[in-house]
Amino acid sequence: xxxxxxxxxxxxxxxxxxxxxxxxxxxxxxxxxxxxxxxxxxxxxxxxxxxxxxxxxxxxxxxxxxxxxxxxxxxxxxxx
Numbered sequence: 001x002x003x004x005x006x007x008x009x010x011x012x013x014x015x016x017x018x019x020x021x022x023x024x025x026x027x028x029x030x031x032x033x034x035x036x037x038x039x040x041x042x043x044x045x046x047x048x049x050x051x052x053x054x055x056x057x058x059x060x061x062x063x064x065x066x067x068x069x070x071x072x073x074x075x076x077x078x079x080x
Contacts, residue, residue, distance in 0.1 A: 002027065003070040004036075010047055010075045014040055023067065029053050030063035032071065051075050 005018045014036070021035060032053075037045040052059050054072035 001069070002032070002067050004032070005070065005072045007072065008075050008077060010051060010073050013044055013047055027067050028063060029055075029060065029065045029067065032067060033063070047075060048073070 001020050002023050003018060003020050006014055006016065011017050021032070023031060023035060033045060033048045036048060052061055052074045053065065054074060055065055056068045058065075059074075
């Protein structure tokens with residue numbers, strides 16, 4: 001089980017701040033993206049492709065990165 005936390009625009013797109021997904025051991029960011037796209041539609045993958053993923057203490061965009069028990073999905077933020 002992996003706890004997924006969503007922030008900003010991605011939270012709006014999925015309609016929630018978090019959820020728990022049953023993903024296999026050794027699942028990667030690519031697996032997570034595939035599961036989310038299957039659940040929420042292919043249009044979500046466009047957003048997920050520009051997101052960063054906080055896995056443990058590491059921020060990554062690498063689709064081969066292994067997931068931890070909690071993953072934060074962070075879309076690009078505008079600042080000013």
